[in-house]
Amino acid sequence: MEYVQERVTTLHALTDHRPDAPTGRAAVVVPMTEREYGTLAAERVLTALESVDPARVIVPLRATPDRAGSFAAWLDGFDLDVETLWCDGPRLADLLAEHGLDGDRGKGRDVWLALGRALREEFVVVHDADTATYSPTFVNRLLFPLAHGHEFSKGYYARVEDGALYGRLFRLFFRPLVRALADAHDADVLAYLESFRYALAGEFAATADLVSKLRVQRGWGLEIGTLGEAFRNAGFAGSAQVDLGRYEHDHRSVDGPTGLADMSRAVGAATLRAVDDAGVDVAYDTLSDRYREAAEELIGRYATDAAFNGLGYDRTDERDQVATYVDAVAEPGPDSRLPAWEDASLSPAAVAEAARADLEAVASAEAVAETDPASPPRRDGSPTGGGDR
Numbered sequence: 001m002e003y004v005q006e007r008v009t010t011l012h013a014l015t016d017h018r019p020d021a022p023t024g025r026a027a028v029v030v031p032m033t034e035r036e037y038g039t040l041a042a043e044r045v046l047t048a049l050e051s052v053d054p055a056r057v058i059v060p061l062r063a064t065p066d067r068a069g070s071f072a073a074w075l076d077g078f079d080l081d082v083e084t085l086w087c088d089g090p091r092l093a094d095l096l097a098e099h100g101l102d103g104d105r106g107k108g109r110d111v112w113l114a115l116g117r118a119l120r121e122e123f124v125v126v127h128d129a130d131t132a133t134y135s136p137t138f139v140n141r142l143l144f145p146l147a148h149g150h151e152f153s154k155g156y157y158a159r160v161e162d163g164a165l166y167g168r169l170f171r172l173f174f175r176p177l178v179r180a181l182a183d184a185h186d187a188d189v190l191a192y193l194e195s196f197r198y199a200l201a202g203e204f205a206a207t208a209d210l211v212s213k214l215r216v217q218r219g220w221g222l223e224i225g226t227l228g229e230a231f232r233n234a235g236f237a238g239s240a241q242v243d244l245g246r247y248e249h250d251h252r253s254v255d256g257p258t259g260l261a262d263m264s265r266a267v268g269a270a271t272l273r274a275v276d277d278a279g280v281d282v283a284y285d286t287l288s289d290r291y292r293e294a295a296e297e298l299i300g301r302y303a304t305d306a307a308f309n310g311l312g313y314d315r316t317d318e319r320d321q322v323a324t325y326v327d328a329v330a331e332p333g334p335d336s337r338l339p340a341w342e343d344a345s346l347s348p349a350a351v352a353e354a355a356r357a358d359l360e361a362v363a364s365a366e367a368v369a370e371t372d373p374a375s376p377p378r379r380d381g382s383p384t385g386g387g388d389r
Helices: 040-052 065-076 090-098 107-118 137-148 168-184 188-195 222-233 260-277 284-308 315-328 348-369
Strands: 009-011 026-029 056-062 082-086 123-126 152-156 204-207 239-243
Touching: 009 137, 026 107, 026 137, 040 137, 056 065, 056 107, 065 082, 065 348, 082 107, 082 348, 090 348, 107 123, 107 222, 107 348, 123 137, 137 152, 137 204, 137 239, 152 222, 168 188, 168 260, 168 284, 168 315, 188 222, 188 260, 204 222, 222 260, 260 315, 284 315
Parallel strands: 009 239, 026 056, 026 123, 056 082, 152 239
Antiparallel strands: 123 204, 152 204
C-alpha cells in the first residue's frame, strides 16, 4: 500500500473504513441526462444516497420536454429530499438571457445552476451518476477533509477496466500538457494541477463559501476549471484529494460529437485559462511540440506499467490519440465562464422558480404517456411513461 503525500493533502483508502462526515449538513449535486433515466447505475447511486441521508440532493437535469416530467417523477420515488432542476425549459432560458447569461450549454452550465441552489447548505458534494461501482462511502470520504479544516476536496481513483488502462484523456492529454507547461514555466498553479492524481474526476466537495466564489466553465472544462478556481481560492493548504477506490463508468469514443477529441478542446482551454489566470505567460509557439514529447515519454511509462500488471496496451492507438489531441493545444478563446454566485446578478431562488414552472408545464403534457409499458418503472412498480429510449 502506498501512502505518499502530494503537495495537497492526500487521503488514502488503506482500509474499508467509512469515515464520519457531516453528511446531514451537505447538499449533493448529481447532474443527469436522459441516458441515466431508469438505468441500473443511476438507481444504484440514488439508493446508496438514501443510506447517506444528505440534507438535500439536487439533480440538474438535461432532458427533452417529453422526458423531463417522467424523469422527475422517477426521482421523486426515492427516499431523498430531491430537487429536480430541469435545465432545458424556456422560462429558465429567458431568465438567463435577461441577465446576459445565455450562451453555450453543457454540463458545467447545468452544474452551475445547481450550485446556486446548494448554497443553502454548509457543504456541497458534486459527483456523476454513471458509475457502476458507486459506494455511499464516496460522499463521506469527500466530505471528511472539509470537516477537518480544508475548503476543497477532490476524488481520485485508478481507471483500470477490462484488462486495460483507461482515463485516456487524463493520461494522454491533460497530464502531458501540464508537464510540458511545467517544464517551461516555474509556477505554483502548475505544481498544484500536477498534484492531483486524477484531475478529470467528476467528484469533488467544497464548503459553500468556496462554492459561492467559483467561476464555472460551461461545458466539459468543468473539472479543470474548478481546480483552477480552487487554486485561486483555497490553494495548497486548503485543498485535499481523496482515494475513492474502485471506480467504473461509461467509456467514450475518441471521435464523435461528445467524444474525447471534443472534450480535449474544452479541457485544454480550461487548463490554459487557469494557467493564464495565475499570471503565467505561456510560450504557445513551442507548446505543441513540447506536449508531443511529454506524451511520448509517458506512453513508454504506461506501456511498462501495463506490462508489469499483465494488462493489454496498444502504443499505436495511444500515439494516434495524442496526434488527435494535439489540435487542442492552443490559446483559449474568449472567456465565457459563468460568474461566481456571489457576483451573479440573479438569485438561485429565481432559477428554481423558473425551472419549477417549466417542469410543471411539461409534466402535465407528459401525463398522457403514463401507461406506456416501455417506460422504466417507478420504485413502487407502476410505470412512469416517457416512451421508448
